[in-house]
Amino acid sequence: LVRLLHGRERELRDCHGIQFHVTGIASRRLGWIADPAGLSVSLLDSAAVSARPPAASRDLTNVRDWLRVARADVLFEATSLNVENGQPARDHIRAALLGGAHAITANKGPVVHAYRELRDLAKNAGRQFLFESAVMDGVPIFSLFRDNLPVLHLRGFRGILNSTTNIILSEMEAGSSFAASLAKAQALGVAETDASYDIDGWDAAVKVAALATVLMGIPTTPDRISRQGIRELSADAMRAAKQSGRRYKLVCRAERVGDAVEARVQPEILPSTDPMAQLDGSSSIICFETDIFPNLVITENNPGLDATAYGMLADFVRAAKSDPRSDHTRLPNRPRQA
Ligand SMILES: NC(=O)c1ccc[n+]([C@@H]2O[C@H](COP(=O)([O-])OP(=O)(O)OC[C@H]3O[C@@H](n4cnc5c(N)ncnc54)[C@H](OP(=O)(O)O)[C@@H]3O)[C@@H](O)[C@H]2O)c1
Numbered sequence: 001l002v003r004l005l006h007g008r009e010r011e012l013r014d015c016h017g018i019q020f021h022v023t024g025i026a027s028r029r030l031g032w033i034a035d036p037a038g039l040s041v042s043l044l045d046s047a048a049v050s051a052r053p054p055a056a057s058r059d060l061t062n063v064r065d066w067l068r069v070a071r072a073d074v075l076f077e078a079t080s081l082n083v084e085n086g087q088p089a090r091d092h093i094r095a096a097l098l099g100g101a102h103a104i105t106a107n108k109g110p111v112v113h114a115y116r117e118l119r120d121l122a123k124n125a126g127r128q129f130l131f132e133s134a135v136m137d138g139v140p141i142f143s144l145f146r147d148n149l150p151v152l153h154l155r156g157f158r159g160i161l162n163s164t165t166n167i168i169l170s171e172m173e174a175g176s177s178f179a180a181s182l183a184k185a186q187a188l189g190v191a192e193t194d195a196s197y198d199i200d201g202w203d204a205a206v207k208v209a210a211l212a213t214v215l216m217g218i219p220t221t222p223d224r225i226s227r228q229g230i231r232e233l234s235a236d237a238m239r240a241a242k243q244s245g246r247r248y249k250l251v252c253r254a255e256r257v258g259d260a261v262e263a264r265v266q267p268e269i270l271p272s273t274d275p276m277a278q279l280d281g282s283s284s285i286i287c288f289e290t291d292i293f294p295n296l297v298i299t300e301n302n303p304g305l306d307a308t309a310y311g312m313l314a315d316f317v318r319a320a321k322s323d324p325r326s327d328h329t330r331l332p333n334r335p336r337q338a
Contacts (some may be wrong), residue, residue: 138311
């Protein structure tokens with residue numbers, strides 16, 4: 001994300017009137033590091049930042065003080081997924097919104113566990129809570145419905161939303177072992193920190209819950225989604241299916257039933273004519289069933305990690321442009337602090 005921000009720095013300034021400094025970075029290992037004057041990219045890329053943190057970081061022990069010292073206008077939150085309660089991302093985002101910063105996350109946890117609370121908090125604070133990268137790595141899904149498809153009725157959707165299992169299934173069909181296939185997904189950086197979240201269908205279930213919660217307006221937590229992962233699938237079964245012109249895929253489905261949503265994640269054997277069967281590698285697909293567009297399909301072919309970063313950057317532009325403190329029609333006097 002930092003590399004992408006700096007790569008697009010001139011376009012952000014010249015085309016959108018947005019200037020920024022990175023004034024803070026934090027992780028479990030690094031601790032809370034802040035410098036309101038700005039941290040250099042080379043420092044962020046190296047271990048030096050934790051070995052010799054800026055003086056302003058001394059004594060920082062929590063997210064509230066860190067945001068205050070960094071004088072943050074925008075928080076980018078990208079901690080690991082916590083399926084049970086969305087923490088610590090929920091607390092990080094809440095602290096940002098209460099402290100007057102926009103909150104942008106790639107983390108699905110706070111979306112399924114605290115969407116309404118954080119949305120309302122953002123609205124009351126006049127800030128943005130944005131999460132485009134949480135599902136399909138930054139492909140504009142949430143903003144598509146929010147900004148471009150007003151009063152459209154979403155009846156349901158189906159899709160393949162977990163890259164790690166899609167890579168594993170493709171590799172195993174081609175003869176690789178389960179362990180080697182998982183190692184490939186991990187080397188590409190797409191697997192969750194705890195890969196059992198992918199393999200057991202939790203990541204896909206959280207994405208389904210996030211889409212149902214936000215796009216269908218039905219608060220849904222992952223434990224309410226019928227879920228079966230890919231552990232029980234054998235390589236022999238997958239190869240046999242492929243020889244008969246069919247493929248196993250971990251398929252997500254959700255359907256509105258009255259005021260509720262019925263949803264499931266499970267391996268399905270698909271005919272080769274199904275667009276979902278043609279998906280390989282880290283690709284994702286989603287088919288929305290709406291009252292106007294019966295089958296609105298979005299496919300993302302083999303995205304890299306920069307796609308997730310791009311979703312956060314696009315949210316950053318949305319947040320900056322919505323901010324009454326900035327006048328993006330001319331160069332702002334004070335750079336945004338990210
Ligand atoms: N990678 C993708 O393709 C992708 C795509 C879309 C969405 N996402 C989402 O983006 C988020 C990050 O993914 P990732 O692949 O970058 O994960 P990752 O490689 O595991 O990185 C997670 C980061 O969060 C930090 N962290 C974890 N728990 C923390 C805590 N309690 N306090 C402070 N820092 C903490 C870690 O710090 P330490 O290293 O210091 O422990 C690490 O820097 C996840 O929620 C994931 O679901 C990822």
